[in-house]
Amino acid sequence: MSWFVFALIFLAQPDHALDCFQRANAAYEAGRFDEAVRLYDSTLLGAQSPTVYYNRGNAHFRANRVGLAIADYLRAWRLAPRDPDINFNLNFARQFRVDRNPNPEGIWSRFVRAIFTVFNPPVTRVITALIFFLSALFLAGYFLRHRSALLIIGLVLTVLFLFGLGSVWYWRGATDRNLAVVVVPEAIVRAGPGSEYREIAAVHDGLEVKIIEHRPEWVLIQIPGGLGGWIERSALERVFQ
Amino acid sequence: MRRFEVKLRRTDLLILILLVNLVYAGEINFTASVDRTTVGLGEPFELTVTVSGVNISRVPKPQLPELAEFDNLGVSQSQSTSISIINGRVQQQTAISFVYTLVPRKLGELTIGPCRMVYDNTEYTTEPIRITVVKSKTRSQPRTQPQSRFPPGPFDLFEEPEPEPAGADDVFLAASADRTSVYQGEQVTVTWTIYTAQELARLNLKETPALTGFWADDIYQAQELRYEQRTVRGRAYYAAVLRKTALFPTQSGELRVGPMKLEGQIVTGGFFFGRAKPFSVASEQLKITVKPLPESGKPASFTGGVGSFEVSASLSSDRSTGGEPVTLTITVNGTGNLGLITAPALPSVPGLKILTPETKDNFSYAGGRLSGSRRFVYPVLPTADGRYRIPEIELGFFDPKSGSYYVKKTPALEFVASDVPAKSGPVETASPGLRVIGSDIRHIRDRLVRSRGWEQAAGLAVILYPLGFLLLIAGVILGRHQRRLQLDTGYARRSRAFRQARQRLKMAKRALRENRMNEFYGLVRQAVLGFIGDRFNIEAGALTTAELQTELGRFGVDAGLVTELLDTLNLCEIARFSPGAVTCDPPQLLIKAEQLLSRFQTAGGR
Numbered sequence: 001m002s003w004f005v006f007a008l009i010f011l012a013q014p015d016h017a018l019d020c021f022q023r024a025n026a027a028y029e030a031g032r033f034d035e036a037v038r039l040y041d042s043t044l045l046g047a048q049s050p051t052v053y054y055n056r057g058n059a060h061f062r063a064n065r066v067g068l069a070i071a072d073y074l075r076a077w078r079l080a081p082r083d084p085d086i087n088f089n090l091n092f093a094r095q096f097r098v099d100r101n102p103n104p105e106g107i108w109s110r111f112v113r114a115i116f117t118v119f120n121p122p123v124t125r126v127i128t129a130l131i132f133f134l135s136a137l138f139l140a141g142y143f144l145r146h147r148s149a150l151l152i153i154g155l156v157l158t159v160l161f162l163f164g165l166g167s168v169w170y171w172r173g174a175t176d177r178n179l180a181v182v183v184v185p186e187a188i189v190r191a192g193p194g195s196e197y198r199e200i201a202a203v204h205d206g207l208e209v210k211i212i213e214h215r216p217e218w219v220l221i222q223i224p225g226g227l228g229g230w231i232e233r234s235a236l237e238r239v240f241q
Numbered sequence: 242m243r244r245f246e247v248k249l250r251r252t253d254l255l256i257l258i259l260l261v262n263l264v265y266a267g268e269i270n271f272t273a274s275v276d277r278t279t280v281g282l283g284e285p286f287e288l289t290v291t292v293s294g295v296n297i298s299r300v301p302k303p304q305l306p307e308l309a310e311f312d313n314l315g316v317s318q319s320q321s322t323s324i325s326i327i328n329g330r331v332q333q334q335t336a337i338s339f340v341y342t343l344v345p346r347k348l349g350e351l352t353i354g355p356c357r358m359v360y361d362n363t364e365y366t367t368e369p370i371r372i373t374v375v376k377s378k379t380r381s382q383p384r385t386q387p388q389s390r391f392p393p394g395p396f397d398l399f400e401e402p403e404p405e406p407a408g409a410d411d412v413f414l415a416a417s418a419d420r421t422s423v424y425q426g427e428q429v430t431v432t433w434t435i436y437t438a439q440e441l442a443r444l445n446l447k448e449t450p451a452l453t454g455f456w457a458d459d460i461y462q463a464q465e466l467r468y469e470q471r472t473v474r475g476r477a478y479y480a481a482v483l484r485k486t487a488l489f490p491t492q493s494g495e496l497r498v499g500p501m502k503l504e505g506q507i508v509t510g511g512f513f514f515g516r517a518k519p520f521s522v523a524s525e526q527l528k529i530t531v532k533p534l535p536e537s538g539k540p541a542s543f544t545g546g547v548g549s550f551e552v553s554a555s556l557s558s559d560r561s562t563g564g565e566p567v568t569l570t571i572t573v574n575g576t577g578n579l580g581l582i583t584a585p586a587l588p589s590v591p592g593l594k595i596l597t598p599e600t601k602d603n604f605s606y607a608g609g610r611l612s613g614s615r616r617f618v619y620p621v622l623p624t625a626d627g628r629y630r631i632p633e634i635e636l637g638f639f640d641p642k643s644g645s646y647y648v649k650k651t652p653a654l655e656f657v658a659s660d661v662p663a664k665s666g667p668v669e670t671a672s673p674g675l676r677v678i679g680s681d682i683r684h685i686r687d688r689l690v691r692s693r694g695w696e697q698a699a700g701l702a703v704i705l706y707p708l709g710f711l712l713l714i715a716g717v718i719l720g721r722h723q724r725r726l727q728l729d730t731g732y733a734r735r736s737r738a739f740r741q742a743r744q745r746l747k748m749a750k751r752a753l754r755e756n757r758m759n760e761f762y763g764l765v766r767q768a769v770l771g772f773i774g775d776r777f778n779i780e781a782g783a784l785t786t787a788e789l790q791t792e793l794g795r796f797g798v799d800a801g802l803v804t805e806l807l808d809t810l811n812l813c814e815i816a817r818f819s820p821g822a823v824t825c826d827p828p829q830l831l832i833k834a835e836q837l838l839s840r841f842q843t844a845g846g847r
Contacts, residue, residue, distance in 0.1 A: 017689070018689055021689045025685060025687060028685055043689075047689065047691045047692075048691065048692040049689055049690055049691050049692055050690060050692065051686045051688065051689055051690045052689070054685070054686060055685040055686060058682055058684070058685045059685075061682055079692050080690075085683045085686070088682075088683050089682045089683050092680070092681075092682050092683075093682065120695070121699075122695035122696045122698065122699035123695050123699075125699035125702060126695065126698050126699050126702045129699075129702035129703065129705040129706060130702065130705060132705060132706060132709050133705040133706075133708060133709040133712075135709075136708075136709030136710065136712045136713045136716075137709070137712055139713060139716065140712045140713050140715060140716025140717075141716065142716075143716040143717050143719070143720035144716055144719055144720050144723065146720075
């Protein structure tokens with residue numbers, strides 16, 4: 001009896017997620033995007049998955065919510081950084097923003113991003129730790145046996161380890177908890193935390209900003225161009241967590 | 242000066258790719274209007290409050306005046322935006338309408354006071370509006386339906402064949418169709434006529450006919466009844482047309498036109514002493530046989546047009562400068578189901594973005610058949626300089642008279658684009674509703690891919706760092722030790738000294754247990770002496786007692802310790818060679834030897 005209950009708990013959980021997922025896809029295909037979003041939400045309670053974020057991003061995009069779509073594509077990208085569909089839709093959705101990024105990504109930063117985001121953050125951390133351990137192993141072996149082959153392998157592994165550290169560091173910046181997107185059609189950035197302060201700029205759905213400081217109703221943000229100001233908290237959604 | 246205007250609804254939310262600009266509040270207009278000024282008691286009407294202006298944003302909801310004499314059924318909001326680019330400058334004209342549905346509560350002249358709104362620290366008010374509320378009329382049709390486009394003359398209305406009475410003798414309602422077998426998309430005109438031999442009062446439409454499977458367009462809706470004398474089966478009636486509707490079947494098969502139900506009162510007995518008798522009549526259901534359009538010979542460019550049409554196309558201009566769009570208009574002209582024709586598929590032209598068309602209709606029912614024009618207006622955006630050619634556009638139609646398809650073509654059109662801004666420019670607009678042809682997001686995935694538990698693995702992997710460090714430190718220390726063992730004999734002897742001595746003492750213990758006393762003393766002596774030799778890297782066995790004493794003194798060993806050592810060594814020698822003169826018990830000696838070893842390990846310099 002108990003094994004049965006055990007099996008039920010173990011099997012029922014993913015099946016529920018899968019069921020939600022399929023119903024959400026059906027709602028999406030039928031054009032009921034808001035319903036699809038709700039079902040993807042419940043799918044995410046049962047399973048962390050890049051596919052669900054990706055599909056939910058599509059549903060948001062179809063419902064004209066570019067900001068929420070970009071946030072979901074970024075979450076999916078964090079889990080599956082090499083996935084071509086996710087990258088395509090992320091870039092596609094970014095084109096639909098009203099506010100253009102004043103300093104678009106150059107070749108160099110694209111290259112850095114490409115080489116540092118081969119694996120998703122936890123895999124990167126595991127591989128980096130393994131490489132460190134292996135390089136320590138080979139170097140310790142060299143100190144005992146004094147074979148130059150051990151030294152060469154150890155040094156190569158050390159270089160790889162430094163590269164891995166770079167990747168871990170890059171991911172830390174790219175998935176910063178303070179990254180947020182604007183999720184309302186238009187929001188006014190002000191000089192202080194209150195609607196009585198002077199208006200500085202208008203930002204629009206989908207703009208990616210960085211949160212610098214919090215107040216209960218207002219947050220201080222930095223816009224990619226370097227401009228900063230206070231914005232109502234409800235106009236933003238954090239991308240990660 | 243050229244202008245480009247795209248009209249759009251808020252729900253379409255055309256997103257314009259503009260730079261982040263400061264939004265300047267322009268001058269704004271604030272107006273209120275009602276859809277009619279005379280309404281029946283209890284009848285809803287609409288109050289529209291509109292805010293419009295250039296570059297306005299975040300308009301607050303206007304404040305309505307005190308409306309004690311009205312019920313407010315709710316508000317809906319709509320927004321229209323038009324973008325004009327004048328000499329490269331972008332102007333965004335926005336009109337936001339708040340539509341309130343109000344119902345008057347009492348009769349007479351009522352006033353809707355001024356609405357107020359504060360925008361950008363300025364207060365705006367509207368003019369008050371006067372409403373006349375009258376007693377509710379018996380309404381037989383919803384107010385939104387169009388009034389008769391062509392007030393038909395009496396002859397016009399009665400051209401249909403004489404209908405069969407519906408059974409009732411004094412009053413009956415007849416529905417008649419001008420034809421009962423048509424092709425899908427071909428017009429059928431249905432007329433509902435009331436016949437009466439008595440005076441009628443308080444007519445009320447109970448049920449509007451169900452028109453499933455048709456696209457219906459009213460030709461005539463009676464506002465007041467115009468009776469005509471007619472004779473049906475030998476009896477004189479007054480007849481009045483209630484409604485005349487053009488139906489266009491959107492599916493094939495046996496379609497039905499549902500019954501119309503009407504109720505009212507028959508007034509009998511003259512003007513002054515009349516009695517009213519309630520009655521209720523219904524028209525018969527009509528059957529229309531709809532033939533499907535033949536599949537054979539259907540052109541690829543067929544978009545649903547059934548009738549006789551002509552097609553033309555034009556461009557708003559033959560040149561475009563600075564990335565301005567030109568407008569391509571395709572006009573379908575003729576008689577037939579104009580309202581069911583959809584936009585033709587346009588060939589894609591490299592370098593041109595052809596946006597979703599706007600449809601503009603101009604319909605009429607001259608002669609009882611739907612005719613007029615439907616225009617598809619496409620904004621066309623050049624993305625680079627050059628001469629562009631929009632090729633011939635084909636549209637296929639079906640002719641129900643001959644029962645065959647035909648194709649009409651427009652001539653090819655050309656225009657020249659110059660000074661198109663490279664890649665960008667404020668006109669490069671796109672929105673989810675107004676999609677760029679040929680590119681869209683990639684489709685959703687069917688297969689649920691779950692993330693594996695790498696997060697936990699990453700948490701565990703952290704212990705690899707201290708492990709690696711330990712490994713490195715161990716490697717360095719062991720490596721140094723090994724190197725010294727190879728290069729420094731003293732270090733090598735020292736590092737094995739204690740181990741060897743312990744081994745010898747162990748052997749001595751065994752000898753003692755087996756009572757081989759001679760061997761025992763020898764081993765204890767060897768262990769101690771060998772340890773001293775290894776520890777100080779001297780040949781201790783070859784030295785005399787005195788030499789050993791001076792040698793150890795040279796290494797800075799405490800003189801008392803040296804004396805103890807020599808005593809112990811002597812004791813072993815004596816016990817070994819003259820067993821009778823034993824002065825100590827062997828276990829004591831063993832303990833003593835062990836003590837000496839540990840004391841010598843820390844004694845003296847290296």
